Amino acid sequence: MINFGALGEMLPSILDGFWLTLRLLAYSAVIATVLGTLLATMRVSPIAVLRGFGTSYVNIFRNTPLVVLFIIIVTGGPQVVGRTEFTTLATVALSLYTAAFVCEGLRSGVNTVPTGQAEAARSIGMGFTQTLTIVVLPQAFRAVIPPLASVYIALAKNTSVAAAFGVAELTYRMRSLNEQFPQEAVTRFSGIVLFYVIIVAVISGIAQILERRLAVSR
Amino acid sequence: MRYAKTKALLAGALLVSLAACGGGGGGSTVKVDVNKDAKFPSGSTMAKLQDAGKIKIGVKIDQPGIGFKDAGSDVPEGFDIEMGRIVAAGMGLSDDQIEWVTTISDNREPFLQKGTVDIVIASYSITDERRQIVGQAGPYYVTGQQLLVAADDDSIKGPDDLDGKKVCSVTGSTSIETVEKEYGANPAGFDSYSECVTQLQNGNVDAVTTDGAILLGYAAQDPDNLKVVGDPFSEERYGVGYKKGDTEFCQYITDTIQKAMDDGKWADAFKATLGKSGVDTPEPPKMDPCE
Amino acid sequence: MSSVLFDVPGPKARARYRAVAVVSTLVLAGLIGWVLWILYQNDQFTEAKWQPFTDAAVLRNLAQGLLLTLRAAAVAILLAMVFGAVFAAGRLSDHRWLSWPSALVVEFFRAVPLILLILFLFLLVGGTLGRFWCLVLGLMLYNGAVLAEIFRAGVTAVPRGQSEAAYAIGLRKGQVMRMILAPQAVSAMLPAIISQCVVALKDTTLGIIISTEDVINTARLIYNDFRYNNAIIVGLMLAVVFIIINYSLSKLAVYVERRLASRGERAVDHSQIASV
Numbered sequence: 001m002i003n004f005g006a007l008g009e010m011l012p013s014i015l016d017g018f019w020l021t022l023r024l025l026a027y028s029a030v031i032a033t034v035l036g037t038l039l040a041t042m043r044v045s046p047i048a049v050l051r052g053f054g055t056s057y058v059n060i061f062r063n064t065p066l067v068v069l070f071i072i073i074v075t076g077g078p079q080v081v082g083r084t085e086f087t088t089l090a091t092v093a094l095s096l097y098t099a100a101f102v103c104e105g106l107r108s109g110v111n112t113v114p115t116g117q118a119e120a121a122r123s124i125g126m127g128f129t130q131t132l133t134i135v136v137l138p139q140a141f142r143a144v145i146p147p148l149a150s151v152y153i154a155l156a157k158n159t160s161v162a163a164a165f166g167v168a169e170l171t172y173r174m175r176s177l178n179e180q181f182p183q184e185a186v187t188r189f190s191g192i193v194l195f196y197v198i199i200v201a202v203i204s205g206i207a208q209i210l211e212r213r214l215a216v217s218r
Numbered sequence: 219m220r221y222a223k224t225k226a227l228l229a230g231a232l233l234v235s236l237a238a239c240g241g242g243g244g245g246s247t248v249k250v251d252v253n254k255d256a257k258f259p260s261g262s263t264m265a266k267l268q269d270a271g272k273i274k275i276g277v278k279i280d281q282p283g284i285g286f287k288d289a290g291s292d293v294p295e296g297f298d299i300e301m302g303r304i305v306a307a308g309m310g311l312s313d314d315q316i317e318w319v320t321t322i323s324d325n326r327e328p329f330l331q332k333g334t335v336d337i338v339i340a341s342y343s344i345t346d347e348r349r350q351i352v353g354q355a356g357p358y359y360v361t362g363q364q365l366l367v368a369a370d371d372d373s374i375k376g377p378d379d380l381d382g383k384k385v386c387s388v389t390g391s392t393s394i395e396t397v398e399k400e401y402g403a404n405p406a407g408f409d410s411y412s413e414c415v416t417q418l419q420n421g422n423v424d425a426v427t428t429d430g431a432i433l434l435g436y437a438a439q440d441p442d443n444l445k446v447v448g449d450p451f452s453e454e455r456y457g458v459g460y461k462k463g464d465t466e467f468c469q470y471i472t473d474t475i476q477k478a479m480d481d482g483k484w485a486d487a488f489k490a491t492l493g494k495s496g497v498d499t500p501e502p503p504k505m506d507p508c509e
Numbered sequence: 510m511s512s513v514l515f516d517v518p519g520p521k522a523r524a525r526y527r528a529v530a531v532v533s534t535l536v537l538a539g540l541i542g543w544v545l546w547i548l549y550q551n552d553q554f555t556e557a558k559w560q561p562f563t564d565a566a567v568l569r570n571l572a573q574g575l576l577l578t579l580r581a582a583a584v585a586i587l588l589a590m591v592f593g594a595v596f597a598a599g600r601l602s603d604h605r606w607l608s609w610p611s612a613l614v615v616e617f618f619r620a621v622p623l624i625l626l627i628l629f630l631f632l633l634v635g636g637t638l639g640r641f642w643c644l645v646l647g648l649m650l651y652n653g654a655v656l657a658e659i660f661r662a663g664v665t666a667v668p669r670g671q672s673e674a675a676y677a678i679g680l681r682k683g684q685v686m687r688m689i690l691a692p693q694a695v696s697a698m699l700p701a702i703i704s705q706c707v708v709a710l711k712d713t714t715l716g717i718i719i720s721t722e723d724v725i726n727t728a729r730l731i732y733n734d735f736r737y738n739n740a741i742i743v744g745l746m747l748a749v750v751f752i753i754i755n756y757s758l759s760k761l762a763v764y765v766e767r768r769l770a771s772r773g774e775r776a777v778d779h780s781q782i783a784s785v
Binding site for chain 1: 530537547548553623707710725738
């Protein structure tokens with residue numbers, strides 16, 4: 001099934017794509033985490049307007065297909081913002097989308113911290129910021145690892161949508177190598193999937209290590 | 219936002235309410251003689267198609283002038299479509315007996331191998347690699363790779379000016395590999411040429427490259443903003459794809475198209491489609507013998 | 510949780526909140542207004558960009574595309590449930606030779622990007638199956654793998670005592686699963702299954718890579734038409750349609766989850782299993 005000779009020939013091209021996929025993943029992950037944390041803070045804040053904004057953002061972006069977001073930002077974007085690299089536009093689309101899920105992951109993590117913890121913190125006179133930063137968040141951090149890990153894994157897989165929008169990343173190679181190796185669909189697929197599996201394995205590995213390190217006994 | 223939303227909601231409602239209604243499509247152009255009396259040896263592909271009263275033709279729908287369908291129509295139109303009608307007519311099949319199947323570049327071979335379509339007429343260049351997997355009759359048209367750029371762009375005059383420029387084409391096509399490997403262009407791959415042309419109009423890529431015939435179609439659509447530049451830097455010979463080994467069918471296709479070339483139908487088809495962009499009707503190419 | 514993070518505000522805090530609220534409203538409104546202004550400045554609200562939506566034939570084709578999208582999602586999710594049930598059962602089996610391969614299959618299809626899987630299936634069997642079924646097959650494999658995990662989580666969430674009691678009264682393994690565990694698991698899984706429907710519907714748009722004749726494909730014919738060149742507008746319209754459908758589904762999931770909670774049952778947490 002797998003033609004290892006052909007795989008060797010494809011490898012440089014696949015590695016080029018892998019590198020681009022990693023870059024998309026890294027930039028989008030950082031931006032989405034910052035934006036998602038901001039949104040999560042809004043969603044638990046005492047200001048109704050901010051809560052409303054946070055909730056609307058999550059509802060809008062969580063229910064929109066990523067492809068549609070790519071159509072608006074990558075295909076339509078240059079009309080409005082002028083000439084922009086496709087990788088940059090793809091990063092923006094991926095970040096905006098993923099931020100909604102980061103926000104939800106954080107929120108579900110925070111919700112696992114028993115209410116008593118916050119009540120205790122409040123009762124010794126801590127304010128909103130103190131309660132959140134000193135008592136709740138450090139404990140929530142461990143609880144948010146599994147949901148956040150699955151968000152980042154999803155992000156890694158979602159970078160593949162960029163293949164349909166001018167970015168020569170890993171999945172793009174499935175098609176760009178079609179001309180040269182038309183009969184090797186299985187080999188191409190296997191070679192490309194291997195790298196996605198590596199990314200997924202690394203993210204879940206890190207998550208497991210972190211989870212063990214940060215274990216808190218309650 | 220409110221403006222956009224209200225309009226969107228309205229359109230959404232309209233969309234649902236219109237779901238049931240029917241609507242017209244684009245019309246075909248050249249009059250073909252449907253040969254109802256054609257006789258073929260029994261067991262041949264032609265006889266089978268004639269008996270079935272139906273032929274499935276794989277075409278492109280995103281190449282103006284060649285094979286194109288806009289969002290409001292049901293039937294594609296273009297030079298390839300005309301060729302398909304001519305081939306079908308020779309077997310006594312009229313327009314309503316043709317099923318147009320959309321193909322993309324990746325799936326033309328599997329579609330032929332598995333019999334999803336009977337023939338492929340989809341700007342399908344004849345190559346040795348392809349001829350090992352499928353049969354290709356023709357060429358019925360010869361073109362070459364060229365460049366489409368913005369009308370006000372004087373920096374690109376030919377492939378040698380492409381170094382470091384952002385050039386768009388369809389992912390996996392020979393054209394995009396050529397400009398990347400041989401001319402140092404920075405490639406942007408999309409699923410369709412239309413997508414590339416949109417990016418060119420938005421100024422997000424410097425050029426679109428593929429066969430001149432396809433580019434001429436786009437330039438004809440929007441001559442104020444787009445132009446085709448330079449001489450062709452490759453030779454693409456469009457053929458009709460059929461299932462490998464069916465020499466009899468190949469001979470029929472070649473003969474039918476040859477007849478259209480001789481009696482002027484080929485030229486009529488060209489004038490009504492690609493010729494609209496203002497290019498002169500070329501001499502019909504000489505077709506390869508069937509093996 | 511959020512309610513215990515801060516006190517019921519006193520007069521001072523209320524004034525402060527109000528100030529923050531006013532400022533943030535201004536900032537957010539400014540942000541939204543700015544985006545709209547930029548869009549307006551770049552001729553996004555001209556008549557030409559909206560013109561296709563007044564064309565009956567275009568709207569009809571859009572509606573047909575949307576129907577195909579919905580059908581693909583529905584067929585895929587039904588098939589995925591069967592696939593999920595089979596592989597969840599396999600993974601829960603006590604036999605190594607059954608549980609291992611099942612786990613492998615499930616983990617594999619969860620790790621592969623769906624768009625790549627669809628493209629691969631299309632190149633492999635597209636000639637025989639055609640576009641629609643390649644899309645459905647891809648969706649089935651991925652969603653089926655996720656559903657298998659949801660089913661497994663649902664079954665393992667049933668308290669141990671239940672199956673122990675069942676074994677104690679002499680039921681066999683199959684009976685325990687069929688009569689005791691599965692019925693209780695189903696209700697716990699319901700919200701997660703509905704949430705997965707949202708994922709499946711969104712993922713149907715990945716058919717873009719093989720030009721399935723769905724709503725995205727029609728939309729592409731519109732925004733790539735040089736007369737319109739309106740990807741932003743078309744995209745916003747599509748977004749509105751998807752948000753309406755998916756938001757309703759999400760609300761249904763939340764409602765079901767609440768009902769379960771009121772009966773003292775715990776639903777399977779979708780976000781921990783499904784990647785989005």
